Amino acid sequence: MSGGVPSVLLLVLILLVTNVVGSTLPTNTGPSLESQTSGDTCSHIQTRREWRTLSALQKLDFIRAVKCLQLRRPKHSSNSAVKNVWDELIETHIDEAHKAHTVGQFLPWHRNYLRIYENLLRESCLYFGPLPFWDQGIDADSLLPFLSSPIFHPILGFGGDGVPGTYALPIDPYATDPVRSSRLVRERYKGCVRTGPFASLTLHLGPGLLVTDHCLTRDVAELFRPQVTSEAWSNALAQPTFEKFRLKIDNFPIFPDVPSNFSELMPHETGHAIVGGDLTNFYTSPGDPLFYLHHANIDRVWWQWQQLDLARLTDISGPADVNNLNGPQVALNTVMSFGTIAPNVTVGEMMNTALEPLCYSYA
Numbered sequence: 001m002s003g004g005v006p007s008v009l010l011l012v013l014i015l016l017v018t019n020v021v022g023s024t025l026p027t028n029t030g031p032s033l034e035s036q037t038s039g040d041t042c043s044h045i046q047t048r049r050e051w052r053t054l055s056a057l058q059k060l061d062f063i064r065a066v067k068c069l070q071l072r073r074p075k076h077s078s079n080s081a082v083k084n085v086w087d088e089l090i091e092t093h094i095d096e097a098h099k100a101h102t103v104g105q106f107l108p109w110h111r112n113y114l115r116i117y118e119n120l121l122r123e124s125c126l127y128f129g130p131l132p133f134w135d136q137g138i139d140a141d142s143l144l145p146f147l148s149s150p151i152f153h154p155i156l157g158f159g160g161d162g163v164p165g166t167y168a169l170p171i172d173p174y175a176t177d178p179v180r181s182s183r184l185v186r187e188r189y190k191g192c193v194r195t196g197p198f199a200s201l202t203l204h205l206g207p208g209l210l211v212t213d214h215c216l217t218r219d220v221a222e223l224f225r226p227q228v229t230s231e232a233w234s235n236a237l238a239q240p241t242f243e244k245f246r247l248k249i250d251n252f253p254i255f256p257d258v259p260s261n262f263s264e265l266m267p268h269e270t271g272h273a274i275v276g277g278d279l280t281n282f283y284t285s286p287g288d289p290l291f292y293l294h295h296a297n298i299d300r301v302w303w304q305w306q307q308l309d310l311a312r313l314t315d316i317s318g319p320a321d322v323n324n325l326n327g328p329q330v331a332l333n334t335v336m337s338f339g340t341i342a343p344n345v346t347v348g349e350m351m352n353t354a355l356e357p358l359c360y361s362y363a
Contacts, residue, residue: 039355046360048296051132051157052150053363058129059156063197065127066289070201072124076340081211083204085120086287090205092116092339094283099337101282104318104330106250107302108350110295115358116342117292133296133362136271137230146220146274151290152196158290159196162218162277166191170212182208182283188276190219198289206284216288219276227270236267237305242315245305249298268298300362303353313352 054062072085082091093100093113100109114131121127139149146152152160169189174180184207192215193199201216226232236248250268265273271294272279279288286292306312320330332348345357353360 039349039352039357042354042356042359044359045354047130047363048133048300048360049130049363050135050138051293052138054129054132056156061129062121062127062132063158065121065125067197068125069120078340081204085124087204088341089117089120090203090284090286092341093286094205094209095339096337097283098322102250102322102325103320104246104316105320105334105336105347106318107246107299108316108347109336111299111302111350111353111358112336112338112342112345114292114296114299116338130363131296131360132293133300134271134290134293135297135300136228136267136274136294137233140225140229140232145222146225151293152220154195155197157196158293159193159198159216160218161193161220162189162191163194164191166194167215167217169207170210172208172210174209180209182206182210183281184208185280188219188221188273188280189217190276191217193218193277203278203284203287206287207278207281208283217277218279218288221274221276224265224270224273227265228267228274232267233301236301237308239305241317242312243317245302246318249301267301271297303362306351314348316347316351 051059069089070084070086074082074084074088077088077091079091082088096109100106100113118131121131134151139146139151147160149157151157154160167189169184169186172182172184174182175184189207193201198216203214203216205211207214207217236245239245239248247266249266251266272285275288275290275294277288279285279291279294281287314332316330316332318330319325320328320334330347332346332351334347335344336347336350337344349357352358
């Protein structure tokens with residue numbers, strides 16, 4: 001080995017300098033913001049960016065960090081099926097799924113889940129760049145098929161579609177049980193992803209509540225394009241209250257039966273349905289790395305909606321319990337749990353991204 005700086009270290013240093021310079025913004029949000037939600041002032045704010053705006057080096061470094069999490073030993077789980085940190089993230093989503101979907105805390109819960117993911121990338125895998133999001137509206141508005149999107153690039157993206165005949169979806173013994181069903185959308189598992197950086201990924205949990213070692217599966221579909229156009233996102237942003245906004249983002253959980261009227265699907269569930277495969281599952285959708293880019297985009301639209309009127313930094317509503325949709329409403333002091341992977345937080349702590357513990361904005 002030569003006496004110079006190793007190439008990998010040099011790359012990390014270059015990326016660190018690039019991202020710190022490109023992602024740090026002034027943090028003076030004014031006392032009126034700080035008084036509305038809990039949290040200390042941020043020392044710096046990280047800017048999240050759309051995937052296609054990242055440089056090739058940034059994309060490769062992010063992919064490296066994601067693959068790193070898939071190799072790191074689990075930190076907290078006592079489940080023998082959990083083999084790595086990636087599995088721990090999936091396990092958390094499985095365990096908390098019914099507390100985090102079809103409820104008022106859906107958006108703040110996933111905001112903190114993304115924060116946990118980002119912190120793991122940085123602390124465990126030395127990723128210093130921006131957390132990327134996938135603006136599906138750009139692709140939906142174009143005349144090109146979804147698979148031509150940079151997000152599916154075999155080298156600078158997350159790989160392509162599933163290959164027919166490469167995966168057999170296991171039988172769910174509880175398919176008709178509304179409580180224990182794995183909610184498998186059987187017609188959406190075309191096959192294993194055979195291109196890109198995750199072609200050899202083995203998932204150990206799922207699909208659904210099943211515990212099986214399996215490949216990453218997809219079934220990319222054009223059918224859902226109208227539900228994620230820029231017009232669909234703009235329609236959500238035009239809503240005057242959080243209650244109306246959240247129902248324009250998410251109001252139809254992905255159950256075993258895909259609705260015949262696809263116009264009923266909102267952008268959240270549509271983003272899952274476009275990719276298909278593992279990403280369609282109610283419990284184990286975080287097995288596909290695209291889960292986090294999709295949910296970062298959902299979070300971005302919520303952030304945009306909040307920025308239109310700063311009074312919205314305290315606007316929250318919706319049922320707190322999926323089993324009692326007409327019961328108590330979510331509030332700023334509602335506590336959200338994240339299993340063993342991270343401490344509980346309140347909804348109020350997740351409302352203002354310009355304050356600790358969040359400290360980010362969107363480009």
